[in-house]
Amino acid sequence: MPAWAELGEEVRKEFWAVLALRHCRGLGARSRARLLKTFNSAYRALQSRDAWKKAGLSQRQVDEMAGESWRPEALEEWNKAGKLNARILLWGDSHYPERLRELSDAPILLYCRGDMSLLRAPAIAIVGSRRATKHGCDVAAHIARHLAACGIAVASGMAQGIDRAVHEAALGETGKSIGVLGTGIDKIYPRDNKELFARMSKEGLLLSEFPPGAQPLATHFPIRNRIISGLSLGVLIIEAASRSGSLITARLALEQNRDVFAVPGQALDAHSIGCQDLVRQGAHPVFTAEDILRDLADQLKFFGISRETLPEEGKPPSVSGPNKISPDSLKNGDDGSAAQKFYPLSPDDSLAAIAPCPPENRNRLLECLRRNGDMQSDALAAALNLTAAELSPALVSLEMTGQIKRLPGARYKAL
Numbered sequence: 001m002p003a004w005a006e007l008g009e010e011v012r013k014e015f016w017a018v019l020a021l022r023h024c025r026g027l028g029a030r031s032r033a034r035l036l037k038t039f040n041s042a043y044r045a046l047q048s049r050d051a052w053k054k055a056g057l058s059q060r061q062v063d064e065m066a067g068e069s070w071r072p073e074a075l076e077e078w079n080k081a082g083k084l085n086a087r088i089l090l091w092g093d094s095h096y097p098e099r100l101r102e103l104s105d106a107p108i109l110l111y112c113r114g115d116m117s118l119l120r121a122p123a124i125a126i127v128g129s130r131r132a133t134k135h136g137c138d139v140a141a142h143i144a145r146h147l148a149a150c151g152i153a154v155a156s157g158m159a160q161g162i163d164r165a166v167h168e169a170a171l172g173e174t175g176k177s178i179g180v181l182g183t184g185i186d187k188i189y190p191r192d193n194k195e196l197f198a199r200m201s202k203e204g205l206l207l208s209e210f211p212p213g214a215q216p217l218a219t220h221f222p223i224r225n226r227i228i229s230g231l232s233l234g235v236l237i238i239e240a241a242s243r244s245g246s247l248i249t250a251r252l253a254l255e256q257n258r259d260v261f262a263v264p265g266q267a268l269d270a271h272s273i274g275c276q277d278l279v280r281q282g283a284h285p286v287f288t289a290e291d292i293l294r295d296l297a298d299q300l301k302f303f304g305i306s307r308e309t310l311p312e313e314g315k316p317p318s319v320s321g322p323n324k325i326s327p328d329s330l331k332n333g334d335d336g337s338a339a340q341k342f343y344p345l346s347p348d349d350s351l352a353a354i355a356p357c358p359p360e361n362r363n364r365l366l367e368c369l370r371r372n373g374d375m376q377s378d379a380l381a382a383a384l385n386l387t388a389a390e391l392s393p394a395l396v397s398l399e400m401t402g403q404i405k406r407l408p409g410a411r412y413k414a415l
Contacts, residue, residue: 007088013259015081017042018109019074022211024385026061028378036091036108040098047090062381078213079403086185087112097117100230103256107209107227111185114205116177117300121153122303125228125253127246130237136162136239139263141169144235146289148173150309152300155180155231157224158200160190164239166205177204180228182221184214206275219392225249226256233299234259236286247274250283251406259295261286361386361394366403366414374413390391 007015017029021032021042038055039045046051052062064070074183081088089096089110097119100106102157126144128136140162144154150172156163160178170177179200183189185208188197200206209227210220231236240246250260261284265272281286284295293300293307300306340343364384369375375383381391395412404412 001266003197011090014041014043014076014092014178015045015088015109016074018090019077019106020046020065020070023060023070023073023077023387025064025069026058026378026382026385027065028381028388029392031057031061032108032377033104033106035217041092042090042108044171058382060385064156075167077211081111082142084111084186084212085113086119087116089116092133095229096414099123099232100184100227103226103230105226106230109207109209111210111212112205113178113201114207118176118205119231120155121151121175122300123153123155123178123232124296125155125164125232125235125249126162126238127225127228127235127249128240129158129244129246129271129411130161130163132161132165132239136263136265136271137165139163140238143238143263143286143289143292144177145169145173146310147292148175148177149311150293151175151176153205157228157267158189158193158196158206158220160192164193164196167200171199171203173204178231180224181206181208181210182224183216184208184210184212186212187214187216189216190311217393219396221245222242222248222396223392226252229253230256232258233245233262235294236261236292237278237283238263239271239278240278241270241272244274250278253351259284260293261292263287354372361390362397365391367400369404369412369414374407374411377413380412400412401406 021027021035035045035052035056035057036394039048046065046334048064049062078177084189087113091101091106091108095116096110108110122301124147125373126140128140128202129401132140143164146322148154151177155177155178159168160180167177167179177200181187181189185206185368188194197206208214209224214220216394222245225245229249229252232253235249236259237250239244240262253260260278262278263272263274264276264285284291286292290307290310293305293310359385365380367385372383377391377395381388386394395404395406399406402415404414406412
């Protein structure tokens with residue numbers, strides 16, 4: 001997996017083409033992934049603009065690419081990448097995880113630091129509150145440690161609370177840990193995790209799809225969550241409140257056909273209301289690492305991992321879970337109650353402030369949805385002539401205030 005100085009001429013051509021697609025106005029994650037799946041490389045996609053309509057793209061997107069308005073931002077990222085101490089993972093590289101590649105909005109580029117072999121290991125994500133209780137962190141660490149001892153890479157989001165407990169516990173075991181960032185690969189956030197970032201860079205693996213230097217904007221974190229769940233066979237939620245951002249990861253996991261697990265927590269515990277809602281709707285309840293190994297037995301068998309590989313101290317009596325959760329169970333009813341449970345972010349699991357968003361962008365977006373009905377995010381960007389970076393803050397802002405809701409397939413509708 002080459003760093004910048006080791007990139008050959010062909011790889012550099014592909015990298016430049018990837019940057020062109022990334023910074024082209026009106027091309028969202030789904031449109032970019034569709035182009036790569038159609039043409040098998042970003043470079044060939046650029047050489048085949050006349051065939052973009054056959055791949056489902058619009059003439060406006062073709063014209064925007066031909067106009068080269070993307071060039072200044074692509075060049076800026078190109079220059080930053082040349083100074084970066086990180087490896088560059090492109091779509092066509094053999095190290096690119098197949099589980100991630102199959103996503104309809106898979107990232108076309110990842111910056112990486114650490115042990116790239118972890119991308120070939122089976123992964124399970126564990127996420128939860130940044131303001132977790134000590135008990136919640138202890139439970140997360142216990143389960144993460146035993147899963148990693150079996151050879152499973154434990155993925156999380158490098159935040160405080162549950163994420164931090166998970167990474168620290170898993171790093172000392174065979175499976176190690178994968179951290180997916182909501183910033184550039186060169187940005188340490190939060191600052192309290194400085195030592196953890198250093199350990200993850202050496203013993204685990206850090207990933208980011210954002211350009212070098214990208215700041216921790218509130219809109220980045222829901223975006224990075226799809227990678228956490230996409231890398232994993234299943235997602236475990238620990239200590240999620242009723243309006244927790246962790247529930248966004250659960251919803252994304254369902255869209256990606258991943259198993260969803262939850263630690264129910266104690267009755268009447270406000271920290272676990274979101275987890276209890278997930279269990280009521282069919283998520284696998286988890287009390288020990290053995291519960292997860294049992295439910296994922298068929299998928300883990302390929303890697304030689306089973307309940308028998310679990311250390312003895314991780315095998316207390318466990319409770320069988322119900323049937324798998326259905327994505328249909330998260331769809332909104334006529335009263336919109338599910339939207340209040342799963343879609344809006346809360347200050348507990350996102351940044352305290354929304355990324356800056358001009359009011360006119362929000363107003364135009366809302367009016368567009370009211371006029372046209374539900375629309376996919378790439379189509380919205382094209383209709384409003386906004387970049388993905390300009391559209392995302394408006395979507396998050398309106399979602400948090402309950403004016404729109406996100407549907408499966410990155411579609412949105414006005415409420």
